[in-house]
Structures are given as C-alpha cells and as structure tokens.
Amino acid sequence: AQTVTQSQPEMSVQEAETVTLSCTYDTSENNYYLFWYKQPPSRQMILVIRQEAYKQQNATENRFSVNFQKAAKSFSLKISDSQLGDTAMYFCAYVINAGGTSYGKLTFGQGTILTVHP
C-alpha cells in the first residue's frame, strides 16, 4: 500500500526559532513528487514547498527547506525563523507521475499541528 506517515501529531516552537517536521512515505514508484501543504484554521490548503523525486538537490522556498532522502523515503520540512503566521496543520503528501501531463491523486499523511508561540 502507498502510505505517508507523519509521526509527530503536534509540535510547538518559539517565534524566530527553527523547527523540523518529519515525514516518511512508501511507494514502489520511481517517478513521483513530494509536497508539504499548510492548512490554517480557514481550511484552505496552501502549498508550502515541492520536491521532484528525480532531483537530488533539496528544495528551498524562503524560510522553508526540505531534507529529501530518497533511499530512506524520508522527506522532512525545516522552518527557519518561525513566525506566528506559521501556526497551522502541516501535511506531507506525494503524487505519482502517471506519464505525460497526467497526474493522479495526492496521498496525504495524517498531519502535524504546529503552534508557534510568541
């Protein structure tokens, strides 16, 4: 079965500090993409960062970066200089490249609630 596991149900961090959220996944496919999405109380799922599995270089997006370990099927998210607005549920997810421009469903983990304290 294709699964995503986020082992930290809840995390907290002080404003301006750094926090890392963990994610492991299991797929037999070789061509896929990994994502971290953020879901604040408004429920809008917002893309934080994206990683292409065939790229070894870790993706970065401003204060957000990932540590992608393909062999270990690990995909952690590091948030630097945490801000109050980072408080949200964070989901790790992947999608299989079905070929060409066709993409299938996102498979999500259970989520990690991150609280940033002032």
Added chain:
Amino acid sequence: EAGVAQSPRYKIIEKRQSVAFWCNPISGHATLYWYQQILGQGPKLLIQFQNNGVVDDSQLPKDRFSAERLKGVDSTLKIQPAKLEDSAVYLCASSHQDSKNIQYFGAGTRLSVL
C-alpha cells in the same frame, strides 16, 4: 487570478437527507479533484475528473455519493442519503497540465450530519 471556489462553506443536515456541494476550478484547469477530510486526518481522494471524464472514482462510495462535471468546468458532489460518518470537510482542488502536478485547493465545505 481567481482561486478555486466552493460553496457552501458550511452545511448541517440530518442523517438520511441529501446534500450537494459545488466547485468552480481555476479557469483553464482541466483536472478537478474532490477530497474528503475527516477531522484529524489527511484528505482522501473521492473522485478525479479530466475535463468531463472520470479518471479515478475507486474510493467513491457509489451507493450514496455521486459527482458530475458536465461541461468540463464546474462540478457538483452529491450525497444521498447522508450518514453520520459522512461528517467531514469536502475539499475541491484543480490542476493545470502545465502546473507541474501542483493542485490548488478551495476552502472546502464543512458538512455536519446529525
């Protein structure tokens, strides 16, 4: 650019009643997804459309759920009759063939079945 629009934002019904949710994807997005997100869990795909055709509905409880995307643009998801376990947030997402598999989500509809 307008985002994915969903309505209503909230719906409360009694079990065995019917309910419908509407989604209007981002203009030009051929692929549309409906996800169900039960409280405390990650979203799970119910159905995926490519234009007006169904790509994947393997997780859709077809005895009570139905969805359509008649003109390849907006979509409706219906539940009839609703059960208590259908209480969840229903998220609609869309993607463009050039968007490199990024899915854009609406704000969802929170359904409470009493």
